Amino acid sequence: MNEKPKAIFSWSGGKDSSYCLDQVLNDGQYEVCYLLTTLNHNFKRVSMHGVREGLLDVQAASIGLPLLKAWVKEGTNEEYERQMEAILLQAKSEGIEYVIFGDIFLEDLRAYRENNLAKVGMKAVFPLWKMDTAQLINSFIAKGFKTVTCCVNDAYLNESWVGIDIDKPFVERLPSQVDPCGENGEFHTFCYQGPIFKTAINFTIGEKIYKPLEIKIADDDVCTSAAQTKGFWFCDLLPVE
Numbered sequence: 001m002n003e004k005p006k007a008i009f010s011w012s013g014g015k016d017s018s019y020c021l022d023q024v025l026n027d028g029q030y031e032v033c034y035l036l037t038t039l040n041h042n043f044k045r046v047s048m049h050g051v052r053e054g055l056l057d058v059q060a061a062s063i064g065l066p067l068l069k070a071w072v073k074e075g076t077n078e079e080y081e082r083q084m085e086a087i088l089l090q091a092k093s094e095g096i097e098y099v100i101f102g103d104i105f106l107e108d109l110r111a112y113r114e115n116n117l118a119k120v121g122m123k124a125v126f127p128l129w130k131m132d133t134a135q136l137i138n139s140f141i142a143k144g145f146k147t148v149t150c151c152v153n154d155a156y157l158n159e160s161w162v163g164i165d166i167d168k169p170f171v172e173r174l175p176s177q178v179d180p181c182g183e184n185g186e187f188h189t190f191c192y193q194g195p196i197f198k199t200a201i202n203f204t205i206g207e208k209i210y211k212p213l214e215i216k217i218a219d220d221d222v223c224t225s226a227a228q229t230k231g232f233w234f235c236d237l238l239p240v241e
Helices: 015-028 051-065 077-093 108-117 131-144 168-173
Strands: 006-010 031-040 067-072 095-098 124-127 145-155 187-193 203-212 231-239
Touching: 006 015, 015 031, 015 131, 015 187, 031 051, 031 077, 031 095, 051 067, 051 203, 051 231, 067 077, 077 095, 077 108, 108 124, 131 168
Parallel strands: 006 031, 006 095, 031 067, 095 124
Antiparallel strands: 145 187, 145 231, 203 231
């Protein structure tokens, strides 16, 4: 019997990652050996999403997969690529050949990922590629996933959109220029319940914080309207024991 190809799953902690991981585990085509997340070293939070490391750890434990962490301080592409290369080369030495991403339609981001993986002799997999995002978010909700917005881009959404659950009314209220899955970087989420989790992730909603735009690494969702973006609203999600 042939062994399944081994893979790392690029994990942001949000809805697209959660939906994609659920699909990959159900398909059974790959053996997912690790989750991999990029975090800011100074703040101990998930890059761009702003979610605390502690909540990320609880997510991984509930999923039941070991978590690899890529730490960045400077926030440059060069630093990110150095950190990722070291992790990926170690993974490759363990017989892992693939990295799975939940990207949907950003061509430049896909090319960036594929080019970086090619440098270390690994391949990218995109199970959600070119899926209709309206259908995807509705399927996500129908599967019983629950997720809360943890970051919104002020070019698209105001403070009132951060720290709330994504449900059918949320999707119906979205402005027409906002992708239903936030694939252009309009919003980011933290998934706390669903079929991939053994138990729901407990947390409370903390304060909302506004941060002016800074240079972002290409690891996360790309914002295609950076000229209009002045900053981001973050909602601090607090772990509950």
